[in-house]
Amino acid sequence: MPEGHTLHRLARRHTELFAGEQVAVTSPQGRFADGAARLDGHVFERAEAWGKHLWHHYIPAASGVSAPIVHVHLGLYGAFTDFDRPEPPVGQIRMRIAGPRGGTDLRGPTACDLVTEEQVDAVLARLGPDPLRAESDPDRAWQRIHRSARPVGALLMDQKVLAGVGNVYRAEVLFRAGIDPHRPGRFVSRAEFDGVWADLQDLMPVGVARGRMHVVRAEHDHGAPSYAPDRPRTYVYRRAGESCRVCGTPVSYQPMEGRNLFWCSTCQV
Structure with missing residues (x-):
């Protein structure tokens, strides 16, 4: 989607x-x-x-x-x-x-x-706040997340919590933040949430401008190819079993609420 x-x-x-x-x-x-x-x-x-x-x-x-x-x-x-x-x-x-x-x-x-x-x-x-709209209030998303026992990986995909975030951005911003997607929302700190929001505000406009997502930092943008010939590299998305670009641990995979979830069990805690 x-x-x-x-x-x-x-x-x-x-x-x-x-x-x-x-x-x-x-x-x-x-x-x-x-x-x-x-x-x-x-x-x-x-x-x-x-x-x-x-x-x-x-x-x-x-x-x-x-x-x-x-x-x-x-x-x-x-x-x-x-x-x-x-x-x-x-x-x-x-x-x-x-x-x-x-x-x-x-x-x-x-x-x-x-x-x-x-x-x-x-x-x-x-709808929840949209990181691509300047008038969006991230506190609306934070209020839903920090009161919830649902996994943060599910909450980020819930359009009532955050609007516009899909499977790729979900997997990649949680990796970049070092957050295990299974962690309950109530155990995500405000500082961690603010970091995720700021990261989305940095990454998503690049997707608007270029028409493709770019989520891998320059120092990690090498080695194993992307998951498809016409896609930029990702850290974990669609890389199940492949080596993490940062620590080398095989990337984990399992469904979460009906959607494919990818994460690194070492880098994300």
């Missing part, structure tokens, strides 16, 4: 492509046909993200009319594909947006719906 930096990168890209432009919106697949018909010909205002949620804001067609908003959650399989010129649709395109500067096709999202401002607020009220 795409992590928060991907959605923020998409929001930036869609704003660059469409902001201030009248756009054509269609649903070749048909599942968003009513929404597309309402949006077609509107002026795209901006895109923004919070955690793993993306919103497209449009300018109202007339005064006194509510502004159309599209909510997108990519889920496991959703993806946007940009194009310079519209071609005949290929595959299950839920939503196509085309403007003077190019366009994009959305395939396979979990959600693609027209929503109201009140519905946006309801989604935001359920």
Whole structure:
């Protein structure tokens, strides 16, 4: 599933492509046909993200009319594909947006719906702070973590606690902080939490800017290759049984609340 930096990168890209432009919106697949018909010909205002949620804001067609908003959650399989010129649709395109500067096709999202401002607020009220948004209050996450008996590795993946953190960032920031993912949240100190939050604020903007996560410090960025040819190196993520880049201990693996968990039993206590 795409992590928060991907959605923020998409929001930036869609704003660059469409902001201030009248756009054509269609649903070749048909599942968003009513929404597309309402949006077609509107002026795209901006895109923004919070955690793993993306919103497209449009300018109202007339005064006194509510502004159309599209909510997108990519889920496991959703993806946007940009194009310079519209071609005949290929595959299950839920939503196509085309403007003077190019366009994009959305395939396979979990959600693609027209929503109201009140519905946006309801989604935001359920989400934890997003390290990529300057106005986010990390104390909201800390209050949930330090009162919880759940493992901190599970808490970091809970979007009600922290928005936008997925499996890779979870594994890597806990390794960088030296925290065992099985440690109950209530045994994580405020200083340790503040360090994790600051690390996310440093690492996630790199993902937004580059389109790929970079989590290994320069002094460790050598030796064993990455877990896939097109990915940067990681410390522990998808490296089960391989030697830790710092201490040489085989990287451990087990599921945690339905997601794959990776950690070093020596470096993380």
